[in-house]
Amino acid sequence: MKSDWWSNFIDLQSSQDIEIKRQKLVLYFSSYIGGGILFLFYLQHIASQDSLLTCILLASSLVVLSNAVISHFHPYFGVSCYITGLGVVGLILGLVFTGGHQNTALYWLYPFPLVYFILFDYRKGLVANLLIFSAILFLLYQPDWILAEYQPAEKSRFIASYLVTIFLSFVAEYFRFHSHQELSSINYQRQKQANTDPLTQLPNRRFLDSVFFIGADREPKHYFPMVVVMADIDFFKRVNDTYGHDTGDHVLKHVASLLKSSLRGFDVVARIGGEEFLILLPQTMLVDGISVAEKIRIECQNTPFNQFDNLQQVYIDLTVSFGVAEASSAEQLNNAIMAADSKLYLAKEQGRNQVQG
Numbered sequence: 001m002k003s004d005w006w007s008n009f010i011d012l013q014s015s016q017d018i019e020i021k022r023q024k025l026v027l028y029f030s031s032y033i034g035g036g037i038l039f040l041f042y043l044q045h046i047a048s049q050d051s052l053l054t055c056i057l058l059a060s061s062l063v064v065l066s067n068a069v070i071s072h073f074h075p076y077f078g079v080s081c082y083i084t085g086l087g088v089v090g091l092i093l094g095l096v097f098t099g100g101h102q103n104t105a106l107y108w109l110y111p112f113p114l115v116y117f118i119l120f121d122y123r124k125g126l127v128a129n130l131l132i133f134s135a136i137l138f139l140l141y142q143p144d145w146i147l148a149e150y151q152p153a154e155k156s157r158f159i160a161s162y163l164v165t166i167f168l169s170f171v172a173e174y175f176r177f178h179s180h181q182e183l184s185s186i187n188y189q190r191q192k193q194a195n196t197d198p199l200t201q202l203p204n205r206r207f208l209d210s211v212f213f214i215g216a217d218r219e220p221k222h223y224f225p226m227v228v229v230m231a232d233i234d235f236f237k238r239v240n241d242t243y244g245h246d247t248g249d250h251v252l253k254h255v256a257s258l259l260k261s262s263l264r265g266f267d268v269v270a271r272i273g274g275e276e277f278l279i280l281l282p283q284t285m286l287v288d289g290i291s292v293a294e295k296i297r298i299e300c301q302n303t304p305f306n307q308f309d310n311l312q313q314v315y316i317d318l319t320v321s322f323g324v325a326e327a328s329s330a331e332q333l334n335n336a337i338m339a340a341d342s343k344l345y346l347a348k349e350q351g352r353n354q355v356q357g
C-alpha cells in the first residue's frame with residue numbers, strides 16, 4: 001500500500017496486527033495439536049525397537065510444544081516461527097530417513113507444506129517448501145544413505161502428490177494474502193475519505209476527534225508540547241457576496257493549499273468550519289508556533305487569489321487572522337483550542353491580518 005501523509009495517522013498498523021494475530025493463533029493451535037499428536041506417537045513408540053524414530057518424535061514434539069509455550073512470553077514472534085520451522089524440518093527428514101512406523105513415513109508428510117505457508121508468508125513458505133522438497137528427493141534417491149526402503153512406484157507417486165500439495169497450498173495462501181491486502185487498502189481509503197473535508201481535501205473535524213486527539217492521548221511524547229493555531233479568513237463573506245459562492249469555494253481551496261504547503265509532514269491543518277482552520281504543530285513551543293503562524297500570515301497576504309473563474313479573471317487580495325496557544329499535555333488540548341479561539345477573536349477585534357499568541 002502506498003504511504004502518504006495520512007499514513008502518519010491512519011492506522012496502517014492495525015491490518016498488520018490482525019495478520020500477526022492470525023499467524024499467532026494458527027501457530028498456537030497447530031503447535032499444541034500437532035505437538036500433542038507427536039508426543040502421543042512418541043509414547044506409543046517407547047516400547048518399540050526403533051529408538052531413532054522414538055527420539056525424533058520426542059525431540060520434535062518437545063521443540064514444537066515448548067516453542068509454542070515460550071512464544072506466549074517473548075516478543076519476537078518471528079523467531080518462534082523459525083524455531084518451529086526448524087523443528088518440523090527435523091521431523092520431516094527424520095521420518096523420511098527412518099521410514100516411520102511400518103514404513104509409512106511418506107503419508108505423514110502431506111500436512112507440512114501448509115505448515116510452512118502458515119508460519120511464513122507465501123514467498124518464504126514457497127522457498128522453504130522447495131528446499132525441503134529437494135532434501136526429501138535427495139534422501140529418497142540415495143537409498144544407501146537412509147534406513148528406510150521405499151518402492152520406486154511409491155516414491156514417484158509421493159513426489160507427484162507432494163508437489164500438488166505444495167502447489168495448492170501456495171495458491172490458497174497467495175490469494176488469501178492478496179485479498180487481505182486489497183481489503184486493507186479499501187479500509188484505508190474509506191478511513192481517509194471519512195476524515196477528509198470534500199471541498200479542500202484537508203482533514204476534517206472528525207479526523208481530529210477520532211484519529212489525531214486519540215493518537216496524542218496514546219503517545220503524548222510524540223506530540224507535546226504542541227502549538228494550536230486557529231486561522232480564519234478575513235472578510236470572507238464579502239468574497240461570497242461579491243464573486244459568488246463558487247468563487248468562494250475556490251478561495252477556500254486556495255487558502256487551504258497555502259496553509260498546507262507551509263507546514264511540516266507531521267503537522268496538521270484541518271478545516272473545522274466554513275472559513276476556519278485549525279493548525280496543530282506537534283513538538284513545538286509557543287514562540288516557534290507564533291513564528292510559523294506569522295510566516296503563513298505573510299504568505300497568504302503575498303499570495304492573492306488570481307484565477308480564471310466564471311469566464312473572467314478574478315483577483316482577490318486575501319488576509320488571514322491567527323490565534324495561537326500551547327498545550328503541554330493531552331489534558332490541556334481543549335483549553336489550548338479555546339485559548340487559541342479567544343486569541344483569534346482578539347486578532348479580529350484588533351484589525352485582522354495578524355497573529356495573536
Ligand SMILES: Nc1nc2c(ncn2[C@@H]2O[C@H](COP(=O)(O)OP(=O)(O)OP(=O)(O)O)[C@@H](O)[C@H]2O)c(=O)[nH]1
Binds near residue numbers: 199247
Ligand atoms: N463559498 C463558501 N462559503 C462558505 C462556506 N462555509 C461558510 N461560508 C461562508 O463564510 C462566510 C463567513 O462569514 P463570517 O463568519 O461573517 O466572517 P467573515 O466575513 O470572514 O468576517 P471575519 O471572519 O469577521 O473577518 C459566510 O458568508 C458563510 O456563508 C463554504 O463551504 N463555501
